[in-house]
Amino acid sequence: MIVIDQLSKIFKTASSELVAVDQLSLSIEKGEIFGVIGYSGAGKSTFIRLINRLEEPTSGRVEIEGELITGLSKNALRVKRQNIGMIFQHFNLLWSRTVSENIAFPLEIAGVSKEEIEKRVQELVDLVGLSGKETSYPSQLSGGQKQRVGIARALANRPKVLLCDEATSALDPETTDSILALLVDINKQLGLTIILITHEMHVIQKICHNVAVMEAGRIVEQGSVLDVFSHPKKNVTKKFVEQVMGKPDDEVAEDSFIATVAEGHVLKLQFIKENTNQALISEVAKKFKVDVNILQGNIKRTQEGAYGSLYVQMVGEEVTVQEAIQYIEQTSVEVEVITHD
């Protein structure tokens, strides 16, 4: 578990003071992927750099698995850092070293023997899917491949915590997805706690379990990804959710269904934490003598299941339709009947 308590960072310039992180408190469970989202300048990078003290806190405490990071001496901190992995937006690889040599660097720093390094590097190369690229230089790699090297390097000393500062922000959408999939994979395989900073909500949606929304150095909203997605409270959060779910133009859409749907019922199915939505529709159509047409839907997958809503038209005998609706209501899907003839 990572406990952050009243953590602050104030940058002092000649004329003024800038509070980049403002008395921030947070706790992160072991083995979870925790996302921090916020707009540029919110203090996200400063926050994550405070965790391994690349930035010295002005005040407050950081504790990782019972060890007080903010209480460590310079030398103890240096040794501790060997067990906290970090990956960066711009990868920060040594371009004078090959892929293997880059991955070997943290092992050299930790004083691992030559044979051991060789073995471990090969494991890591395989883990991140870079076999065959061992002797390439970073300049010969694509962005996605560079980030894979960055991830392998961060994992070299078998850390318990991985800090990611905008790890996918310099990558195209497809490469982003493959890197995110890799992060989920190592989170599951190695039980690694991942703290991830981003300004892109879809990154949070795809891989995080919990999320904190940051604004002006503070956390303004926090919770499980599904909770935050389904009930965003603050305006910033709503805007971030819109990034993924689109604007809530439901009212307009409902009106147009009423106008265009001639027969049957229009139902709004609200999915939260639902893992079986695809099967559900075909199941209903098979089990009951009803026709189900999908009118419009917006469903996103998160680590805890699907989230979103689906509008369907259901046509059939009134009794059968009611039975079908009851059947759906037994699952975790909420049903709202919008019209019926």
Next chain:
Amino acid sequence: MTNLFPNIDWADLVVATGETLYMTLAALLGTLILGVILGLLIYLSQPGGLWENKWVHLVTAAFVNIFRAVPFIILIFLILPITIFLFGTFRGPTAALPALILGSAPFYGRLVEIALKEVDGGVIEAAKAMGAKTRTIIFKVLLRESLPALVSGLTVTAIALIGYTAVAGAIGAGGLGDYAYYYGFTRRDMDIVYICTILIVVIVFIFQAIGDAVTRKIDKR
């Protein structure tokens, strides 16, 4: 050959060329060591640097600036007492070395500093985040990542040094400059001046070619 260059003693010319090469290479070694130390000190002690230290920064920067400002020929005269104290004479190629090194190391030190500043701050930060010691950061990150720039800077410095050896020749350091001046210019035997010029240009070209080849080989950017 003898007709084209009637006044040349070929044996003397070989000795002079050897002296020029000796002065250049020996001074280059001293310049490399002193220059890297100066460049590192300036870089590391700068505000926000790994060894931030106002006084070290001030002193090293002042040293570099002062010695770069003094014209080389004046520098030779300035340190004459030190040279005589060290070697008992100011004549000959070895006695010229302190002046050559002091003349070129500050120049190279600046080039080293510039090369180090070019190293991506993110990479240094990554090394810190991995728990690297400052010594590891200096040798395995800073110097290694800036190596191509350090080599090309050394090439530029070597060529400036070849010029300095010729200037030092004017006060009897030996080498091609000395030969061209005393045996050529003062006796109006211009063929000697010409052949010395040709040889110096050839040496410069060779240094440049080697420097470029090495830089190209190690530059993986």
